[in-house]
Amino acid sequence: MFEILEKRSLNPTVTLMKINAPRIAAKAEPGQFIILRTDSESERIPLTIADYDRNAGTVTIIFQIVGATTEKLNHLSVGECLHDFVGPLGTATETEGLKKVAVVGGGVGCAIAYPVTKKLHELGVEVHAIAGFRNSELVILEDEFRAASSKFVLMSDDGSAGEKGLVTDALRKLVESGEKYDRVITIGPLIMMKFVCGLTKELGIPTVASMNPIMIDGTGMCGCCRLTVGGKTKFACVDGPEFDGHLIDFDEAMARSAMYKPFEQKSREETCNLFSQEVK
Amino acid sequence: MPDMSLKKNEMPVQQPDVRNKNFSEVALGYTEEQAVSEAKRCLNCKNKPCTGGCPVQIDIPAFIGKIAEGDFAEAYRIIAESSSLPAVCGRVCPQENQCESKCVRGIKGEPVAIGRLERFVADWHNAQPEILAEKPVSNGHKAAVIGSGPSGLTCAGDLAKKGYDVTIFEALHVAGGVLSYGIPEFRLPKSIVQKEIDSLKALGVKIETNVVVGKTVSVDELMQNEGFETVFIGTGAGLPRFMNIPGENLNGVYSANEFLTRINLMKAYKENSSTPIRAGSNAVIVGGGNVAMDAARCAKRLGADVHIVYRRTEHELPARAEEIEHAKEEGIVFKFLTNPVEIKADENGWVKSIVCQQMELSEPDASGRAKAVPIEGALIEIEADCVIMSIGTSPNPLIKSTTEGLDTQTWGGIIADENGLTSKKGVYAGGDAVTSAATVILAMGAGKKAAAAMDDYMKNK
Numbered sequence: 001m002f003e004i005l006e007k008r009s010l011n012p013t014v015t016l017m018k019i020n021a022p023r024i025a026a027k028a029e030p031g032q033f034i035i036l037r038t039d040s041e042s043e044r045i046p047l048t049i050a051d052y053d054r055n056a057g058t059v060t061i062i063f064q065i066v067g068a069t070t071e072k073l074n075h076l077s078v079g080e081c082l083h084d085f086v087g088p089l090g091t092a093t094e095t096e097g098l099k100k101v102a103v104v105g106g107g108v109g110c111a112i113a114y115p116v117t118k119k120l121h122e123l124g125v126e127v128h129a130i131a132g133f134r135n136s137e138l139v140i141l142e143d144e145f146r147a148a149s150s151k152f153v154l155m156s157d158d159g160s161a162g163e164k165g166l167v168t169d170a171l172r173k174l175v176e177s178g179e180k181y182d183r184v185i186t187i188g189p190l191i192m193m194k195f196v197c198g199l200t201k202e203l204g205i206p207t208v209a210s211m212n213p214i215m216i217d218g219t220g221m222c223g224c225c226r227l228t229v230g231g232k233t234k235f236a237c238v239d240g241p242e243f244d245g246h247l248i249d250f251d252e253a254m255a256r257s258a259m260y261k262p263f264e265q266k267s268r269e270e271t272c273n274l275f276s277q278e279v280k
Numbered sequence: 281m282p283d284m285s286l287k288k289n290e291m292p293v294q295q296p297d298v299r300n301k302n303f304s305e306v307a308l309g310y311t312e313e314q315a316v317s318e319a320k321r322c323l324n325c326k327n328k329p330c331t332g333g334c335p336v337q338i339d340i341p342a343f344i345g346k347i348a349e350g351d352f353a354e355a356y357r358i359i360a361e362s363s364s365l366p367a368v369c370g371r372v373c374p375q376e377n378q379c380e381s382k383c384v385r386g387i388k389g390e391p392v393a394i395g396r397l398e399r400f401v402a403d404w405h406n407a408q409p410e411i412l413a414e415k416p417v418s419n420g421h422k423a424a425v426i427g428s429g430p431s432g433l434t435c436a437g438d439l440a441k442k443g444y445d446v447t448i449f450e451a452l453h454v455a456g457g458v459l460s461y462g463i464p465e466f467r468l469p470k471s472i473v474q475k476e477i478d479s480l481k482a483l484g485v486k487i488e489t490n491v492v493v494g495k496t497v498s499v500d501e502l503m504q505n506e507g508f509e510t511v512f513i514g515t516g517a518g519l520p521r522f523m524n525i526p527g528e529n530l531n532g533v534y535s536a537n538e539f540l541t542r543i544n545l546m547k548a549y550k551e552n553s554s555t556p557i558r559a560g561s562n563a564v565i566v567g568g569g570n571v572a573m574d575a576a577r578c579a580k581r582l583g584a585d586v587h588i589v590y591r592r593t594e595h596e597l598p599a600r601a602e603e604i605e606h607a608k609e610e611g612i613v614f615k616f617l618t619n620p621v622e623i624k625a626d627e628n629g630w631v632k633s634i635v636c637q638q639m640e641l642s643e644p645d646a647s648g649r650a651k652a653v654p655i656e657g658a659l660i661e662i663e664a665d666c667v668i669m670s671i672g673t674s675p676n677p678l679i680k681s682t683t684e685g686l687d688t689q690t691w692g693g694i695i696a697d698e699n700g701l702t703s704k705k706g707v708y709a710g711g712d713a714v715t716s717a718a719t720v721i722l723a724m725g726a727g728k729k730a731a732a733a734m735d736d737y738m739k740n741k
Contacts, residue, residue: 023496043554084453086490219451221518222538255629259531263556
């Protein structure tokens, strides 16, 4: 069974869990994801693999509590088991031939930006990391980023952590100061990635964006996660989750990600009520 | 003396205006009296044309003879010799194109209702107190089966009965493949699928869910590191096709696979399900196969008004006659000679309507097949807040792309000989992964043949 071996709160809404999953740990690579179910009635949700330990047979996930299922997931404790945990799915981050890369993460996307940063760093690639958060309370993995990059820029919307401003401001500044990247890798909210890709297109830097659309099976069976890349329909689960950021139709992706918003809201409220009753 | 009535015994069904609001099984099955009466219509032909029409060669006159005598246990034993999933096949086989199409009684009048009788026997057996199958003595050989759909379950069952140590690897969290995620509860109750799976487990078959072969572990690793001497690939044809028309990625557009998976696998039709579904109030289903009928009937049950658009005529509909009939009775409207060209959005990016080209049938070509051709300028717009694309599926490329030396067709199907042997030593394949989307029973037939060939191979290794 997929036992929770470690659980740590990274900020008030983001949690890290280390899961016992030897088969997946043996194969996982940065950029890939898993799908989990918390219990026998749970929906299937995709989460990008944050880390793995092949020897210990563990896979680390980092998730933001945004809906009913992540709420339930956050209520599980060390020693309890996930009902289902499948992967590694999708393709791994392409790292071949890279010499100097800027990794641009936003919010909980930094949980995925970090393992990519670490892998590149270990491969000897020069990595600059830019991480953006709304405020200082939400900052995660700051020390880890610093350790795995040769330059780290922390940004926040309100200036309470690092510099005040957007990740695009930081990236533009670095490039204008003479830094030359052969690739930008961006992971975060769709709207942020849209603007990062817009900027790098202007700057002429090849860019990869990691997409996290709604999924069910994660093996190419349902087409729920489809998106338009360069005018062609692609399935994020098998063709991605990483795509050429200059070719992604972000507006369509944003519309699709909001497809079940009302349902999700209602179902999260119900779950929260359930938990607050339990506490009483 | 056989009963010479020209008509089959009717099978009781839920009334259309009742069943189109629930997900309970539509057809209710024969009573013992009805089954015995139907069985007596069989002429017990010496040359058994019906058996020749059965992909797994069930001795049909023999089991029907036992029903006529009231010996249902023996009837079951006869079916079980050839078929490992009778309760499933009795429900979803296209008998009208197979066994029943060969029935002599069908020359004048209706054929014997072989499918309904098979279902009766299987249900009778399932209602008896559980007699657990004895676990066969192990022969020490290990075989892996990838995919737990009809071909995989059949292959695993046949190998286990011969004493092989069989492990099924399933990508989803539930076993059953298309029987679980595809075919709806009202046509094939999931408790029946579970029962068939439980009986395989009783034979010693192990099922590992949540393993995506090609990702979690490769075929080569199964053989080299985990000691499996043979592997059967029964991964089906699960990749949905789209039409590549404008608007296909709008909110409210589903592949039939997604729509049915949400409903059947994730139970989105239940009040408290954590997986959402939105059939809207006007659903348009594109396509004319059994899957299209399933999607249409599900959408109806979720409260939508449902249209099926199909580019040819009723005569060319690939779905089973019974499914088409049931769909019509339930209030689903068919629009024939209608081919979608664009899906339009409302101001919020949701589906608003579907624009279709009206078609006409051309004169039959040399092959005798009439083609649907557009009538110039004849476009219609159908209001829709949900569109479900049900125009077919192709095999999943995950295994092909991760298994060295496994040859496939250009369209993705795995190349296998008549015994299921692929281009790779010890690796067999069958079902939709080889043939592209076909039927449950053909997949079972392929699983059966492959199991026999795998047995030969492992015995003589």
